[in-house]
Amino acid sequence: MFEVEGIDQASPAGIADQGLQHLAIYTDDMAAACLRFTEAGGVLxxxxxxxxxxxxxxxxxxxxxxxxxxxxIELIHTPDGVKYPADCVLPRWKPALTN
Incomplete structure:
Protein backbone atom coordinates (compact mmCIF):
# COMPACT_ATOMS: atom_id res chain seq x y z
CA MET A 1 0.00 0.00 0.00
CA PHE A 2 1.10 3.52 -0.79
CA GLU A 3 0.03 6.62 1.06
CA VAL A 4 0.44 10.00 -0.58
CA GLU A 5 0.77 13.01 1.71
CA GLY A 6 0.89 16.71 1.04
CA ILE A 7 -0.95 16.59 -2.27
CA ASP A 8 -4.00 18.83 -2.63
CA GLN A 9 -6.61 16.62 -4.25
CA ALA A 10 -9.43 18.34 -6.12
CA SER A 11 -12.89 16.83 -6.21
CA PRO A 12 -13.82 15.13 -9.49
CA ALA A 13 -15.01 17.61 -12.10
CA GLY A 14 -18.77 17.80 -12.59
CA ILE A 15 -20.55 18.19 -15.90
CA ALA A 16 -20.83 21.98 -15.41
CA ASP A 17 -17.04 22.17 -14.96
CA GLN A 18 -16.47 20.88 -18.48
CA GLY A 19 -17.74 23.99 -20.27
CA LEU A 20 -20.17 23.54 -23.13
CA GLN A 21 -21.72 20.11 -22.59
CA HIS A 22 -23.61 19.72 -25.84
CA LEU A 23 -25.33 21.62 -28.61
CA ALA A 24 -28.91 20.75 -29.60
CA ILE A 25 -30.06 21.25 -33.17
CA TYR A 26 -33.76 21.17 -34.05
CA THR A 27 -34.74 19.25 -37.17
CA ASP A 28 -38.02 18.78 -39.00
CA ASP A 29 -36.73 15.53 -40.55
CA MET A 30 -34.91 13.27 -38.09
CA ALA A 31 -33.98 10.59 -40.64
CA ALA A 32 -32.46 13.12 -43.05
CA ALA A 33 -30.60 14.90 -40.22
CA CYS A 34 -29.14 11.60 -38.97
CA LEU A 35 -28.01 10.71 -42.48
CA ARG A 36 -26.38 14.11 -43.05
CA PHE A 37 -24.71 13.94 -39.63
CA THR A 38 -23.10 10.57 -40.33
CA GLU A 39 -22.18 11.51 -43.91
CA ALA A 40 -20.32 14.52 -42.47
CA GLY A 41 -18.25 12.19 -40.25
CA GLY A 42 -20.32 12.24 -37.06
CA VAL A 43 -21.12 9.08 -35.09
CA LEU A 44 -24.63 8.60 -33.69
CA ILE A 73 -24.48 17.18 -30.64
CA GLU A 74 -28.14 16.42 -29.99
CA LEU A 75 -30.58 16.22 -32.87
CA ILE A 76 -34.09 16.96 -31.61
CA HIS A 77 -37.53 16.78 -33.22
CA THR A 78 -40.57 17.98 -31.22
CA PRO A 79 -43.60 18.26 -33.54
CA ASP A 80 -45.88 17.56 -30.56
CA GLY A 81 -44.43 20.49 -28.63
CA VAL A 82 -43.01 20.51 -25.13
CA LYS A 83 -44.55 21.02 -21.70
CA TYR A 84 -43.52 24.43 -20.44
CA PRO A 85 -44.32 25.82 -16.96
CA ALA A 86 -47.51 27.91 -17.18
CA ASP A 87 -46.17 30.40 -14.62
CA CYS A 88 -42.99 31.15 -16.58
CA VAL A 89 -42.89 34.79 -17.71
CA LEU A 90 -40.73 34.11 -20.77
CA PRO A 91 -41.83 32.00 -23.73
CA ARG A 92 -39.75 29.02 -24.80
CA TRP A 93 -38.05 29.83 -28.09
CA LYS A 94 -38.75 27.49 -30.98
CA PRO A 95 -37.58 27.95 -34.56
CA ALA A 96 -40.25 29.06 -37.01
CA LEU A 97 -41.35 26.57 -39.64
CA THR A 98 -40.21 27.42 -43.13
CA ASN A 99 -41.71 26.26 -46.40
Whole structure:
Protein backbone atom coordinates (compact mmCIF):
# COMPACT_ATOMS: atom_id res chain seq x y z
CA MET A 1 0.00 0.00 0.00
CA PHE A 2 1.10 3.52 -0.79
CA GLU A 3 0.03 6.62 1.06
CA VAL A 4 0.44 10.00 -0.58
CA GLU A 5 0.77 13.01 1.71
CA GLY A 6 0.89 16.71 1.04
CA ILE A 7 -0.95 16.59 -2.27
CA ASP A 8 -4.00 18.83 -2.63
CA GLN A 9 -6.61 16.62 -4.25
CA ALA A 10 -9.43 18.34 -6.12
CA SER A 11 -12.89 16.83 -6.21
CA PRO A 12 -13.82 15.13 -9.49
CA ALA A 13 -15.01 17.61 -12.10
CA GLY A 14 -18.77 17.80 -12.59
CA ILE A 15 -20.55 18.19 -15.90
CA ALA A 16 -20.83 21.98 -15.41
CA ASP A 17 -17.04 22.17 -14.96
CA GLN A 18 -16.47 20.88 -18.48
CA GLY A 19 -17.74 23.99 -20.27
CA LEU A 20 -20.17 23.54 -23.13
CA GLN A 21 -21.72 20.11 -22.59
CA HIS A 22 -23.61 19.72 -25.84
CA LEU A 23 -25.33 21.62 -28.61
CA ALA A 24 -28.91 20.75 -29.60
CA ILE A 25 -30.06 21.25 -33.17
CA TYR A 26 -33.76 21.17 -34.05
CA THR A 27 -34.74 19.25 -37.17
CA ASP A 28 -38.02 18.78 -39.00
CA ASP A 29 -36.73 15.53 -40.55
CA MET A 30 -34.91 13.27 -38.09
CA ALA A 31 -33.98 10.59 -40.64
CA ALA A 32 -32.46 13.12 -43.05
CA ALA A 33 -30.60 14.90 -40.22
CA CYS A 34 -29.14 11.60 -38.97
CA LEU A 35 -28.01 10.71 -42.48
CA ARG A 36 -26.38 14.11 -43.05
CA PHE A 37 -24.71 13.94 -39.63
CA THR A 38 -23.10 10.57 -40.33
CA GLU A 39 -22.18 11.51 -43.91
CA ALA A 40 -20.32 14.52 -42.47
CA GLY A 41 -18.25 12.19 -40.25
CA GLY A 42 -20.32 12.24 -37.06
CA VAL A 43 -21.12 9.08 -35.09
CA LEU A 44 -24.63 8.60 -33.69
CA UNK A 45 -24.57 7.14 -30.17
CA UNK A 46 -27.93 5.36 -30.61
CA UNK A 47 -30.97 5.28 -32.85
CA UNK A 48 -33.38 8.22 -32.57
CA UNK A 49 -35.53 7.56 -29.50
CA UNK A 50 -38.68 8.93 -27.82
CA UNK A 51 -38.12 11.91 -25.53
CA UNK A 52 -39.15 12.07 -21.87
CA UNK A 53 -40.35 14.50 -19.22
CA UNK A 54 -41.06 18.01 -20.56
CA UNK A 55 -40.23 16.93 -24.12
CA UNK A 56 -42.44 13.82 -24.07
CA UNK A 57 -44.85 13.46 -27.01
CA UNK A 58 -45.98 10.66 -29.34
CA UNK A 59 -43.86 11.87 -32.26
CA UNK A 60 -41.04 13.68 -30.41
CA UNK A 61 -37.60 12.15 -30.94
CA UNK A 62 -33.99 12.84 -30.10
CA UNK A 63 -30.54 11.35 -30.57
CA UNK A 64 -27.02 12.25 -29.46
CA UNK A 65 -24.01 12.01 -31.71
CA UNK A 66 -20.33 12.79 -31.50
CA UNK A 67 -19.04 15.30 -34.03
CA UNK A 68 -15.74 14.61 -35.82
CA UNK A 69 -14.03 17.12 -33.45
CA UNK A 70 -15.40 15.29 -30.37
CA UNK A 71 -18.29 17.51 -29.27
CA UNK A 72 -21.66 16.02 -28.37
CA ILE A 73 -24.48 17.18 -30.64
CA GLU A 74 -28.14 16.42 -29.99
CA LEU A 75 -30.58 16.22 -32.87
CA ILE A 76 -34.09 16.96 -31.61
CA HIS A 77 -37.53 16.78 -33.22
CA THR A 78 -40.57 17.98 -31.22
CA PRO A 79 -43.60 18.26 -33.54
CA ASP A 80 -45.88 17.56 -30.56
CA GLY A 81 -44.43 20.49 -28.63
CA VAL A 82 -43.01 20.51 -25.13
CA LYS A 83 -44.55 21.02 -21.70
CA TYR A 84 -43.52 24.43 -20.44
CA PRO A 85 -44.32 25.82 -16.96
CA ALA A 86 -47.51 27.91 -17.18
CA ASP A 87 -46.17 30.40 -14.62
CA CYS A 88 -42.99 31.15 -16.58
CA VAL A 89 -42.89 34.79 -17.71
CA LEU A 90 -40.73 34.11 -20.77
CA PRO A 91 -41.83 32.00 -23.73
CA ARG A 92 -39.75 29.02 -24.80
CA TRP A 93 -38.05 29.83 -28.09
CA LYS A 94 -38.75 27.49 -30.98
CA PRO A 95 -37.58 27.95 -34.56
CA ALA A 96 -40.25 29.06 -37.01
CA LEU A 97 -41.35 26.57 -39.64
CA THR A 98 -40.21 27.42 -43.13
CA ASN A 99 -41.71 26.26 -46.40
Missing amino acids: LSDAHPLANAEDGPNNRGVYGRAPWGML
